[in-house]
Amino acid sequence: MNFIYEIKITYKDSVNDPEGLTITESSQRIGFKEIKKIRSGKLFIINVESPNENEANIKIDEICDKLLHNPIIEKYSFNKI
Amino acid sequence: MKIGIVVFPGTWSDRDTFYALNEVIKINSEYIWHKDQSLNNCDFIILPGGFSYGDYLRTGAIASFSPIMEKVIEFSKQGGPVLGICNGFQILCESNLLPGILIKNKNLDFICERSFLKVNNQSIYSDQYKQNEIINIPISHGEGNFQLDKYNLDKLEEEERIIFRYSSQSGDETESYNPNGSVNNIAGIVNSKGNVLGMMPHPEKASEKILGGEDGKRIFTSIIENISQNV
Numbered sequence: 001m002n003f004i005y006e007i008k009i010t011y012k013d014s015v016n017d018p019e020g021l022t023i024t025e026s027s028q029r030i031g032f033k034e035i036k037k038i039r040s041g042k043l044f045i046i047n048v049e050s051p052n053e054n055e056a057n058i059k060i061d062e063i064c065d066k067l068l069h070n071p072i073i074e075k076y077s078f079n080k081i
Numbered sequence: 082m083k084i085g086i087v088v089f090p091g092t093w094s095d096r097d098t099f100y101a102l103n104e105v106i107k108i109n110s111e112y113i114w115h116k117d118q119s120l121n122n123c124d125f126i127i128l129p130g131g132f133s134y135g136d137y138l139r140t141g142a143i144a145s146f147s148p149i150m151e152k153v154i155e156f157s158k159q160g161g162p163v164l165g166i167c168n169g170f171q172i173l174c175e176s177n178l179l180p181g182i183l184i185k186n187k188n189l190d191f192i193c194e195r196s197f198l199k200v201n202n203q204s205i206y207s208d209q210y211k212q213n214e215i216i217n218i219p220i221s222h223g224e225g226n227f228q229l230d231k232y233n234l235d236k237l238e239e240e241e242r243i244i245f246r247y248s249s250q251s252g253d254e255t256e257s258y259n260p261n262g263s264v265n266n267i268a269g270i271v272n273s274k275g276n277v278l279g280m281m282p283h284p285e286k287a288s289e290k291i292l293g294g295e296d297g298k299r300i301f302t303s304i305i306e307n308i309s310q311n312v
Contacts, residue, residue, distance in 0.1 A: 015228070016262075018185050067146070070139055070175070072182045073228060 003048045003056040007068060007078045010041035015073045044068060045081075053080065082308060084110035085123030087153065087169075089144045094130035094166065094285060101288040106301055115147040124308050125162045126153055128169030130221070130283055140183060140224045141171030150176055162304055163277045164206065167222055170269075170279030179272055179279045180237070181229035183222075187262030191223040195293070196260060196268070196282055199248040203241050204271050205307040206278045209299040215252050216296035218282040220260060220268075225281040227263035227270075234264055245269035245280055 011017045020040040027035045046063070050056035060078050069076045084102055088095045095112060102110040113121060115133075120126060133144035144150065150172070157163045157178055165173040173179045186192060195217055200210040210216065229237070237243055245268040249258045259266045261281075269280030284297025 015184075016187075018187055018189050018226075018262075022189055067142065068138070070142070070182055072230070073184060 004081050005046045005060050005078050006081050007044040009069045009074050009076050011073055012075050083123045084125045085113045085120055086110055086127050087113045087149055089115045089133035091133045091135055092129055092131035098127055098129045098285040101285040105288045115149045117149050120152050120156055128165040128172050130167030133168055141175040144172045145175035157277050160276050165279040167281055170281055173279045178277050180233045181227055183224050184226045184228055185224050186226050192260050193221045196220045197248050197250050198245040198268050199252055201244050204244050204275055206300050206304045207244050209303040217294050218284055218287045218297045220282045222281055225261040227267045242271045243267055244271055
């Protein structure tokens with residue numbers, strides 16, 4: 001079976017995100033005073049061929065741990081779509 | 082003695098490193114392609130600067146899974162000397178040969194300038210410098226902001242594994258002389274055994290007077306001398 005996942009990688013809350021800070025400052029400068037904080041991140045869309053959803057979830061966890069995120073500064077979450 | 086310079090797709094400082102070693106220091110070095118299966122009996126491995134795999138995903142992340150890196154990791158675990166310069170430092174962190182990670186510079190700028198560094202001479206890569214000597218070596222990076230959790234940072238400090246720190250010309254190590262936001266002004270560190278050094282500044286680009294300075298040369302001559310004594 002083919003499963004499609006969206007994987008979201010973001011900085012841990014304790015990690016400084018210079019890109020997010022710069023975009024926050026820029027949005028306030030152009031008038032979005034209500035926007036108080038922006039954090040940046042990455043999104044991956046992954047197709048997995050797997051006999052069942054449980055095993056597909058395991059593969060997604062594995063690739064996130066091994067390659068897609070660096071646990072020192074990042075965290076990940078995923079949804080099947 | 083033979084030195085191996087690993088080339089990944091997107092590496093760009095390999096030729097400067099080759100030139101500094103073969104033409105300036107007059108020691109034999111050769112290129113090793115990232116898909117090679119062997120380090121070809123080299124005694125010392127350098128991962129040079131550049132943008133391996135276009136810096137996709139995270140700097141150094143994809144290169145750390147290149148076929149040659151299995152051999153480099155094995156070589157370093159047996160005590161073999163490995164030097165990572167700039168992107169090479171990023172690859173060593175992603176390969177878990179060194180602790181920490183290098184993220185975007187605090188001001189988001191790509192910085193290309195000469196930098197002053199204060200030297201801790203307690204390593205096989207820096208023992209030809211005087212303790213606390215100030216040297217001038219260029220930096221050229223967008224992701225040189227070294228970050229590490231407090232526990233491991235304290236450990237690095239206690240074990241005197243921080244070999245280079247950004248400073249002023251007179252040795253002031255305050256935040257105003259920190260170009261990229263690195264914790265504790267860190268510019269270069271060694272692993273616990275001391276055989277693996279990662280540094281953001283480019284010693285190969287400061288190896289000849291005609292290039293504006295030769296303060297970087299002693300990093301190569303220090304390690305070469307130390308290897309020669311053990312061969």
